[in-house]
Structures are given as C-alpha cells and as structure tokens.
Amino acid sequence: MTKIRTYNQISSKGLDRFDRAQYQVGADQQDADAIVLRSHKLAPDEIESSVRAIARAGAGTNNVPVTHCTERGVVVFNTPGANANAVKELVLTGMLLSTRGVIPGMAHIAKQAGGSDNAALSKQMEADKKQFAGNELAGKTLGIIGLGAIGSMVAGMAIDLGMTVLGYDPALSVDAAWRLPNQVQKIENVTALLANSDFVTLHLPVLDSTRNLINDEMVSAMKPGLCLLNFARDEIVDHDAVIKGLDNGQIGRYVSDFPRYELIGRDDVILTPHIGASTAEAEENCAVMAAEQLKDFLVNGNIRNSVNFPALSLDRVPGAETDTRLAISNKNVPGMLGKILSVLAEQDINVIDMINKSRDEIAYTLIDLDKAPSSAAADAIRGIEDVINVTVL
Numbered sequence: 594m595t596k597i598r599t600y601n602q603i604s605s606k607g608l609d610r611f612d613r614a615q616y617q618v619g620a621d622q623q624d625a626d627a628i629v630l631r632s633h634k635l636a637p638d639e640i641e642s643s644v645r646a647i648a649r650a651g652a653g654t655n656n657v658p659v660t661h662c663t664e665r666g667v668v669v670f671n672t673p674g675a676n677a678n679a680v681k682e683l684v685l686t687g688m689l690l691s692t693r694g695v696i697p698g699m700a701h702i703a704k705q706a707g708g709s710d711n712a713a714l715s716k717q718m719e720a721d722k723k724q725f726a727g728n729e730l731a732g733k734t735l736g737i738i739g740l741g742a743i744g745s746m747v748a749g750m751a752i753d754l755g756m757t758v759l760g761y762d763p764a765l766s767v768d769a770a771w772r773l774p775n776q777v778q779k780i781e782n783v784t785a786l787l788a789n790s791d792f793v794t795l796h797l798p799v800l801d802s803t804r805n806l807i808n809d810e811m812v813s814a815m816k817p818g819l820c821l822l823n824f825a826r827d828e829i830v831d832h833d834a835v836i837k838g839l840d841n842g843q844i845g846r847y848v849s850d851f852p853r854y855e856l857i858g859r860d861d862v863i864l865t866p867h868i869g870a871s872t873a874e875a876e877e878n879c880a881v882m883a884a885e886q887l888k889d890f891l892v893n894g895n896i897r898n899s900v901n902f903p904a905l906s907l908d909r910v911p912g913a914e915t916d917t918r919l920a921i922s923n924k925n926v927p928g929m930l931g932k933i934l935s936v937l938a939e940q941d942i943n944v945i946d947m948i949n950k951s952r953d954e955i956a957y958t959l960i961d962l963d964k965a966p967s968s969a970a971a972d973a974i975r976g977i978e979d980v981i982n983v984t985v986l
C-alpha cells in the first residue's frame with residue numbers, strides 16, 4: 594500500500610484519483626510515501642524519512658521547506674495555472690470594490706434597517722447616493738507585476754474591460770511570453786510601471802529577491818492615489834511603507850488577500866481572508882493535477898511541474914515487468930552516471946532505456962533494466978558517494 598498524508602482541505606475529486614486498492618489517503622497516515630497539502634506551513638520534521646514527494650495543490654510553495662527537500666531528494670510539485678482563473682476573478686472583484694461605492698453603500702443601507710416606510714427609504718437613498726459615486730475601469734491603466742499564469746489571465750481580462758495594460762516581469766519564461774496578449778506593454782523598469790498605472794496588481798512568488806518589493810522607494814514612485822492589489826503574498830509588501838503611502842495619499846486604496854491587524858478597520862483598505870483560490874473549481878483543478886502528477890511520480894518516477902527537480906518522463910517498455918525501473922537522485926556532480934552504470938554492469942544487468950537530467954544542484958535519472966535489480970545492486974548504487982536516494986519501481 595502506498596500512503597498519502599494530507600494537510601488542509603483537499604478536494605475529494607483529486608483524492609479520488611488515488612485508487613483505494615493501492616493507496617491509503619488521509620490526515621492520519623504515518624510513514625507516508627507522499628504528502629498533499631495547500632497552505633499548511635510544513636516543518637522539516639513533519640517530512641518523515643519515508644516521504645519521496647510533496648504535492649502543493651496550488652501555486653506558491655513558500656510554505657514548504659524546498660531547500661531541505663532538495664537536499665533529501667524529496668521532489669516538490671505544484672499545480673501551475675490550476676487556480677489562476679479563480680484569482681483573476683477576485684482581482685476583478687477587488688478592482689471594482691475599490692472604485693465603486695459598493696462596500697460603503699451596503700454599510701449605509703444596513704444602518705437604515707428597522708423602518709417600514711419603503712417610499713421614504715427610497716427617497717432617502719436617492720438623496721444619499723451621491724456619497725457613493727465611483728469611477729469606471731474602462732480607460733484606466735493597470736500595471737501587472739508578474740506575468741505568469743495569473744498575471745497573463747488578469748491582463749487578458751483587463752484588456753477586455755477596455756483598460757490599458759502595462760506588464761513587468763524580468764524572469765518571464767518563453768511559455769508565459771507566448772500566453773501573454775500582445776496588447777500588453779512590456780515595461781523594463783518597475784518604477785516606470787508604478788508611475789504610470791491607476792491600478793497595480795502583484796502576481797509574483799515570494800522569493801528572497803521579491804520580499805518587501807513594495808517598499809518606501811516604490812511607494813514614492815507610484816502615481817498618487819493608485820490602487821494597489823496584493824493577491825500574491827503578504828511578504829512581498831512592506832506594510833509600514835504601504836500604511837505611510839495610504840496616510841499621505843500616495844496610495845488611494847490597498848486591496849489584499851492577506852489580512853494584518855494594522856490594516857483592519859481602515860476605509861481605504863479592503864481585506865479578504867486568503868480566498869484567491871477558494872472556489873470549488875480551483876480547488877478541484879489543483880487537487881486533480883496534484884494527484885495525477887504525484888501518481889505518475891510514485892508509479893513511474895516521471896516528474897512534471899516540480900519546483901526543485903528537473904522535468905523528466907520515460908515511457909515504460911511495453912510488456913516490461915514491474916520492479917525493473919530505477920529512479921535515482923544524486924548531487925549534480927561529474928561522473929555519477931558512469932559510476933551508476935558500472936555497478937549495473939558488474940551485476941550483469943543490461944540497461945534497456947535511460948534518461949538523465951539535472952537542475953541546479955540536483956540530478957535525476959530513470960533507468961529501465963532487462964530484469965529486476967537485486968537488493969544488493971540497489972544497495973551498491975545507494976552506497977555511491979553523492980547518491981541521495983534510489984527507488985525500484
């Protein structure tokens with residue numbers, strides 16, 4: 594039985610992909626082979642020595658100790674794009690709530706409760722509505738920082754709404770560039786984007802290089818009165834700088850999916866409880882993608898959408914017996930493949946197919962053999978210096 598330990602509420606549509614004849618799945622699984630989680634902050638000591646992979650049903654992996662996992666040869670997956678539409682729709686909600694009098698208008702109406710003269714209420718509301726007038730999005734400029742799965746969808750939506758879209762992403766992948774609507778004006782300098790936007794929305798990961806990206810200097814570069822939307826991560830924003838910006842009018846509104854005490858109760862702040870990906874559709878998409886990627890890894894050793902291992906896939910030889918595939922992780926140092934193949938040759942085991950790739954400090958190899966390796970052969974490979982782990986599949 595393969596054991597999957599879960600944290601957080603993972604959609605049953607995804608967990609159902611694990612056939613219960615072969616998998617035990619749940620929050621109480623001990624000595625798990627793999628972990629599926631959402632935003633649970635995973636401590637290194639929660640990752641037992643039995644764990645081979647961790648699947649984040651979502652985009653951000655800042656809650657997973659990725660460097661620690663890489664050192665231990667644990668593959669960390671995420672589900673890029675699977676919740677992007679949900680976030681896009683909440684960004685639109687945030688932009689509309691920040692620019693139309695919906696929230697104060699609703700609060701004003703709630704205060705009228707308890708009367709009975711609807712004609713008088715209607716007359717009063719018609720008189721009061723001038724307090725709640727707003728602006729339209731069409732014709733305004735939206736700056737997007739981070740043009741990946743979410744940023745590109747937000748760009749398309751804003752263009753459809755008649756907005757001008759500026760984009761900044763110094764690390765844009767070729768795939769992401771292909772997805773981007775060609776009306777997006779690419780800006781090389783984040784301060785130029787801030788100076789020329791009415792709305793700025795953040796869609797980048799939290800990394801050492803992006804922590805506190807929105808700081809005093811960036812706030813002073815903003816077009817006065819700008820609306821800043823943060824559906825990315827709390828840590829990307831220096832909140833002292835944002836509060837100063839709100840107080841001096843440099844920032845008109847701050848819309849954030851990451852509540853903080855110092856922001857609660859301000860009329861110029863709209864907070865939501867990290868619900869960017871909390872739709873039935875996104876939760877299902879993420880859970881299904883995480884489960885499928887995890888199964889392909891646990892059964893075949895294939896890797897798709899890992900944040901710390903190379904992408905790699907090897908078709909099974911038709912008719913091959915089980916337990917004839919080796920999955921090997923090792924430090925990315927010269928000469929490793931030669932040493933591994935020498936062990937197999939010494940054991941008189943023939944290689945039928947093989948694939949090897951590296952990513953930063955890690956290398957990963959799948960080798961199909963003409964027969965199942967003995968435990969002595971697998972142990973001999975494990976014994977090679979700089980080999981991290983060896984699994985027979």
Ligand SMILES: NC(=O)c1ccc[n+]([C@@H]2O[C@H](COP(=O)([O-])OP(=O)(O)OC[C@H]3O[C@@H](n4cnc5c(N)ncnc54)[C@H](O)[C@@H]3O)[C@@H](O)[C@H]2O)c1
Nearest residue numbers: 652653739741742743762764765796797798824825869870
């Ligand atoms: N609020 C939520 O519920 C919610 C939901 C999903 C994702 N997120 C957050 O949003 C982030 C983005 O998600 P995604 O699916 O679009 O990820 P993604 O990987 O598809 O896109 C991220 C983009 O950010 C870019 N980037 C990296 N460093 C940058 C920098 N310094 N300046 C500008 N761009 C930079 C990357 O090149 C990439 O194109 C996630 O990492 C996660 O933290 C939040």
Ligand SMILES: O=C(O)[C@H](O)COP(=O)(O)O
Nearest residue numbers: 631632650651652653870
């Ligand atoms: O990075 C993500 O995918 C989002 O922040 C969603 O997090 P959640 O799965 O906890 O809702």
